[in-house]
Structure formats: C-alpha cells, structure tokens
Amino acid sequence: MSASDALDKHEEGKEDASEGGELLYCGGTNWDTIGRKATVAAENLVSPNRVRPLLGVDIRFVASGCFVLVTPGKLAEGSTRTFRYQPSSLPTVVFGLAKHKIVGAAAGRNHTVVIADDGKSYAFGFNKHGQLGTGSTKNEIEAFPVASLVAQATKVACGADFTVWLSSADGSSILTAGLPQYGQLGHGTDNEYNTKDSSVKLAYEPQSRPRAIAAFSEKLITKVACGTNHTVAVDSSGFVYTWGFGGYGRLGHREQKDEWVPRLVEVFQRQNVLPPDAVVAAGSVSSACTAGGGQLYMWGKLKTTGDEWMYPKPVMDLSGWNIRCMSSGNMHHIVGADDSCISWGYAQYGELGYGSLGPKSSANPKKIDVLDGMQVKSVACGLGLSLIVVDRKNIGGRLDKLEVYDGGIAEGTADTKDAAVKDTAKKRTTNSSSSKKRKQEESSAESEDAVDESGDSDDANGDSAGKNVKRRGRRNAAKTTKRRPLRIRILEEEGAGLVVELMLKPHVESLEFTFSQAALTPPYTQRVND
Template sequence: MAAADAEKNPKEEEEEERVGGEVLYFGSTAWDTMGRRPSNSFGNLISPTRLRTLVGVDIRFVASGSVSCHCVAVDTHGRCYTWGRNEKGQLGHGDTLQRNLPTVVSGLSKYKIAKAGSGRSHTVVVTDDGKSFAFGWNKHGQLGSGSVKNEAHLSPVSCLISQATDVACGGEFTMWLSSIEGSSILSAGLPQYGQLGHGTNREYNSKNSSVKLVYEPLPRPQAIAAFSEKTIVKVACGTNHTVAVDSSGFVYTWGYGGYGRLGHREQKDEWVPRLVDVFQRKNVLPPDAVVSAGSANSACTAGGGQLYMWGKIKNTGDDWMYPKPLMDLSGWNIHCMHSGHLHHVVGADDSCISWGAAQYGELGYGPHGQKSSSNPKKIESLDGIRIISVACGTGLSAVVVDRKSAGECLDQLDIYDGDSSVEGVLDDTNVNGMAKSSASPVKTPKNTNTKKRNKKEVPLPSSESESEDYGIKEEEDSEDDTYGNGCVKKANNKRGRGRPKGSSKTLTEVSGRGRGRPKGSSTSAVTTKVSGRSRGRPKSTETKLSGKGSRGRPKKSKS
C-alpha cells in the first residue's frame, strides 16, 4: 500500500498543479495614472470583479510586482495572458498599446508557460521545459538576454538560462531558480544596492573630469556564489531587495536595507545573502512555506504556519527591524500571499484576507467597506471561497478563486468589459481605438528638496520617500505634473515679498509668505490657498482657511 501511495502522489501533485479557477481583479484600471496622480474613483474596481476575456478560462497562476502596473496570468494549458500598462512593451504584444483586459501573448504560443514574474516595466516567464523568455524594459539588463543594446523588447526574447524552475522580479532586476546543481539561483539586472547578491554594486565613475557614479548592468544571468553548496527552493523580490529560502528551511535576505526590510535589526545594505537569525533551529520554514516581499517589507510563514513580517508595515508607526509574528493571523492556514506597494492579500483556509494602505480599491472591501485597513480583514464577498493564487501590484490586486467552492457566488459578481470610461483606454477587441500609452506622457518636475535615505535609492513608491502619499516617482517612466497631495506646482518660486499695489493672488497658489503686502492690494480666491504664513497680511482679507493655528498656517477664523 505504501508503495502504491508513493507512486500515486506525484500524479496527484501534478493534477493539483493543473487545477485552475477564475481570475478576479480589484484596483485601478486607469493604467496611465495609477500610482502617479492623486487617486479618485475614476476607473477603480473596488470589489472583486470578473474579467470578460477570462470568464470560463481555467487560470492557475497570476503574477504582478510591488511596483508593477500590469498583470500576468497563466492558464492550465500553459497560455500566457497580460494586461495593464505597456509603455515599455512589458505586455509582450509587440507594441506599446495598453490592454485593459487580459490578452494572450502570441509570441509564447509555442510554449507551455509554468511560472511568471513582473517588475516595474518588464516581465519574465518560465516554460515547463526549463526555458525562460522576457519582454519589456531592459536598460539595466533585467531581461537576462545578455545585452543592453536594446533598451526595450516589445516581444519575447530568450533569456540566457537553462533548466529554470521559477522566476521572481524586482523593480529593475530578475531572479531565476534553476535545477542545475551549484547554480540553484541566478540573477541579472540593476546591482545598485547589492540586490543581485554578487558582493558588489558594480559602481564606477563614468566621467574623468567630474564625478558621475553609475552602476554597470548585469545583462547575463549569473549564479550567486554564496549558494554554490546550497539549494534555493523559494525566492521573492521587493523593489530593491530579495528574500530566499533554501532546502533546509533557512531564510536569507540581501539588497537595500532601508526600513529594516532585510530583518537584520539594522538598515544596512547587504551585497551578499545574509542569514535571518530568527528562522533557525526549531523555527525553520517548512516545505510548504509562503514567502513574500513588498516594496519595503518582507513576510513568510514559519513553524506552525505562523506569519512573520518585517520592514515598513504601516504608513505610520515604527518599522519592524526584525521578523515578528502577525498575531492577527495566528491559527489561519495560509497557502498563498503576495505584497504590493503597502498592501497585502492572503489566501487562508476558505477566505481571502487583505490589509494595508490603499488608494484604488485594491483591498477589495467594496463600496461600503473602508478604503484602508491597518489590520487584516476578510473580503466579505469572497468569504467561503478557496483562493488558488494571489498577486499584488501598485494599486491593484488579482486573485484566482476555485470555482467549486465559489459556486453561484461568481454569478453575483460584476463582469468588467474593459470600457471603464477611462479616457483613452479601451479593451483589446478594439485595436484601432487603443491609445498609445507613450503617445503623450505627462511629466512632473523633480523635487530637489526630497530627503534622502542611506544612499540615492532609485525613486520608489511613497514607502521609499518621506511623504505618506501614494504618488510614485519612477526613474524611467513619465510622470504627472502634480504633487502627491494634488496641488499644482507654481510656475515660479517668488515668495510674494513686496508685491506691488493692485496685484492679486492666483487661484491655485500653493505657497507664499505674503510679507509686506500693501493694504490696498486685493486678494481673490483665497479659499483655494493651500498654505501660507500670512505674516503681514492686512486685516481686511475676506476669507481664511481653517487651520491649527501653528506657524506657517492661518489661524481658524472666528464666527
């Protein structure tokens, strides 16, 4: 009997792996603006919603990334679907047209896709026979094609790797797992913070007469020497850091150390993999452990299925400098998890749980639910439904639900047709009506006053900046012309001192000291003024904003 069971198990495992379900999506569909401009309800799907092109399609895996504004789905037949932002060709369709609905990547139709990973503007997939293909932005060599001659590949290109088993993508780098002994994990891309794990950031001065530090790309996948005698079985990538687990259950982290995301009780960058001391002895990770990495945090399940997290967990409060158990989820059987910008989605037992800071409905709580949640909370519309796979990106979440446990609940959910009245974005069925995402990019001026952390980190989602807004400043992508708080930047930096008579304030003035204003000057539309010291303002001013009365803010007007 034991022998028969042993022969049966591999087949059962293979059958389980092929089981698929239906994709539900929640979050923004305004691909051009998500993560760049202040959020509004325009184009947001705030409840789990079915996607028209995937209704009835058996999907077994979805992928996105902490700084990704696009998604990847793989069905049980190995077909690959992509949708979302496509400014760098990260969808792999040979163009830069946005896809509001999942579309099959025709360049991969000859292969059966098994795994996929998503970076800021690139996508990497692994086939069932160990090959790997990539498409999108390649300025830093993150596609692993061996060259950076072409900054972007709009269609799939071969990665220089064999016997690949899995893949994970960071912001501008990629990690592959391989079945080759001594080369179980390989990396390529941007080495700026040591996130590739090769003991160097490949920094050099590109100018002889002055100092201009640049980081030499690594376009050819290279095995991480520190693991030459170990076998890595799980890997997850944040924006600029990596988390890996070996076959013995030990956890290693490396890359950018800000906010304690590496779990070493300090914020130092690590250029080579470093063991996380919390997960040793009796607390090593089991074979079915879940590992996740967000923009500025990390997570995994350890002994007894307990979920541990570390790094920047919330927008406010102290950062967790080393792994701590998240007691709110004690006792839950977590079988899948993914982290986005500052939000997380978990599949546990027959429930879907989410929490974190959200702006676009990516927590899926619905129209009557709260926008964000600092504590894990069940998505009521998915209660009692088993989750097969989850993926989180910047302002988006996608889950694959089991149809059997969902039953008739799926019929009660809305179906998204791709036309969300988001201007300039149509579904893939109307190719002529699609807008090029790069046709008219909107740029925003760089903020030279931004405070810096340890080093000059590549601009990330707001978790990497001192502000708590959701605005994203991307190094390569186009940006909007507003601040995170929605205020329009002034055309000049005059402080308003000594303003001549008869002058008037503009409607959208952001700041101005107003010192020395003559009594005869008029003030119009003061109600839209965001901030101002108001020192020297004559008492004849008609309207003032309410405020705390502190210096730099107008006092509360008396009724």
C-alpha cells in the same frame, strides 16, 4: 541527491495546486492616474470583479509587479524594427508564447519574465539594465519574448530592475541579472563607477548575463521572492536569506544596512526553520514568510505611519490560519487562508476589495466578505491593484453574483459618476477660460491690424502714395518678425485619446479635437513651422 531530484521531491503533492480557477480583479482601472494623488473614485473597482474575456477560463497563477501591471495592463507590440505602446484594459494573449506551456511568471517595474515547462526562460519589456538576462545591455525595449540565458529554470522572481531565476542545474540553483545598485544581485558588489574621471556622477554597471550566486554554490535554493530592490530566498533546509537594499528593516537583520551577499536571517533557525510548504512574499518595502506551525512573520515598513519592523515578528491576527498563498504590493497585502481571502494595508484604489460600503484601508487583516467560503489558489498585488484566483468548486453560483469588468474605465455608482462629470467639466471650464483669454489677446492684435487696413482703405480713395508707404512699412516689419510655429498643447486625457489644442497664426482661430494616442510618439508635444 542531485538538484533535479531534490526539486522533484520538493514539488511532490502539488498537482492539485496546478488546477486553475476563476480570475478576480479589484483596484484601479485608469492606468494613467495610478500612482498620482488626484484620482476619481469612479475609475476604481472597489470589490472583486470577474474579467469578461476570462470567464470560465482556468487561470493557474497570476503575477504582477509592485510598480506596473503587466497582464492585464500595458503591453508592447510591434516588430524588431519598430514598436509602439498600445494600452489594453483587458487581458491580451502573448502570441510569442503560444507554443509554450508556461509554468511560472514574474513582473518587475517594466519587464516580464516567464518559465516554460521545458526549463527555458523568456522575457520581454525594458532591458536597460540587462534584467531580461539576454546578454544585451542596450537601452531598448524587447516587444516580443526573447530567450534568457538560463538553463533548466524552475522558478523566477523580479524586482524593479532585476531578475532572479531558480534552476535545477547542479551548482547553479539561483542566478541573477540586472541592476546591481544596492547589491540585490548577491555577488558582493554594486558595480559602482564614475562616469568620467573628473566627474562625481556615479553609475552602476548592469549585469546582462545571468550569473550564479557563489554563496549558494553548495546549497539548493527552493523559494525566492523579490521586492523593489531586495531579495528573500529559502534553501532546502528551511533557512532564510536576504540581501539588497536594507532601508526600513526589510532585510530583517535589525539594522538598515545594505547587504551585497546573502545573509542568514537569525530568527528562522533551530526549531523555527521554514517547512517545505512555506509561503514567502516580498513587497516594495517589506518581507514575509510562514514558519513553524504556519505562523506568518513580517518585517519592514508595513504601514504608512508608525515604526517599521526591523526584524521578523509574528502577525498574531493570523495565528492559527492555514495560509496557502500571499502577495504584497507597495503598501497592501493579500492572503489566501483556509476558505477565506484576507487583505489589509493602505489602499487608494479599492485594491483591498472591501466594497463600496466597507473601509477604504485597514491597519489589521480583514476578510473580503464577498469571497468568504471560497478557496483562494493564487494572489498577486501590484501598484493600485489586486489579482485573485479562486477555486470554482463547492461555491454554487456565487461567482455569478459578482460584477463583470468589461474593460475601460469603471463606471462606478451614480454619485461617483456625477463627481467624475463635475471634475471633467471643471477641467474643461478652466481650459476654456485660458483659451478665451488667449483669444482675447490675439483679437486685440488683430484689431490693431484692422485699424491699419482701414487706413489703407482710406488711402485707396485718395492718397495712393501713403498707401504704398504703409505697405512697405508692414513688409519691412514682417521681415524682422519671427515666424510663429504651430504648437500642440495637451489639454487633458480623455479615454484612450488626448484632447489637444492647436495654436496657429494670430489670424487663425484655435482648433480643438481628439485623436488616438497610438498616433503619437513620445514626447507628445510637437513644433512645426507654419
């Protein structure tokens, strides 16, 4: 049986899964604050929300990186010569893919890779480590989709800075490209080298051209999932392999050792091999899969506190559930099982979806009450966010009772609004105080100049010679004084713009205004001679 025939057989009976559903979103909405410790609760959606532009649109699957939200989120736009970043709080059509039917997608730290129904793969985003698989290693951004050098692609998964493709081509069922720092590409090396002969600084040679993993040359890989720097794969016989960074036991080998080539996970053998419909997931520091009888196993760092799981252990709270889909983020997990959506873990932005009256985090799996009775078709966890696709069938008008997200920063409740207003007012008061203090210092300098000018006035009525001497003295002093540049300092971020302060010459008052962030080119601080 060829690899193509085997994959066709493996995909039989999955037509129903391709039917779309309604997209729901919960988590942070202010992308500039996600990942920081200080946040405002009003900026978070703590229960699942529908998304205005996608109301009634059939969504087949969702994907999100563990570090950055791709859609909806920040998109890169522009031409091949110039580009710019444009924040987007709502889903945006990728027009470069409008002519293709996309059947798979994955997102990494700053890149996205998709699979079309004709087996071609396209990628866009950062390509510093060759993670787009285009054969280029230039430190540049691809603002439009470009073709990856993979033939007959069937699935794709992304780590932080690397990509893994599954292919129906004989002898090349799995290919990798990108950063090899921890051996996550599976080729037996991390491509480490010294930047200079006399230097101890290390670098890692990127792999820009997708390369088949030799260890799987005679095996058919049917499932794959990627964490930040590790990979989990399943072959057609149901055996599980892991490789890459081994910290916190995320590889499941009872040791924290990096693996540069695929290594068999011993727990999933004999009577415990994975069935064809098994679910496989990988978070930033964890891994998971469903084995015999549909039992969910997890390993790695699952909580912010406590010991890590060095080898796969069953999650007994979910025994007996028919798990349909699963995704793991940085430290939270979401499962679609039976007619329920279940989540747990550490959450800072409401990504568990428990609502304003529910707990913020949960150490144990817990149902999302508002979605109870709904069939979940696809889930994706990112940093501070969760995406859930639910079936519209047999739920009546329950979707109409959910809130609708229109874009921008969430308004929240009256209490959270007040907290946000107070926080903003406090920032402005602090900035105003520092501005006043600086103005007082500048005013004292201006008053000294005013004393000199009053002396000149007296000389004008009498001693003109003294006046000329003072003027010459000031001119000579001016020659030895450095010219003060125009400085732009960011005070705070406000919506899609930046509130900045212009600090001019001492005799010019400070100006404060708001302008679009799109008009700026990083870094956002400029120095211009007056």
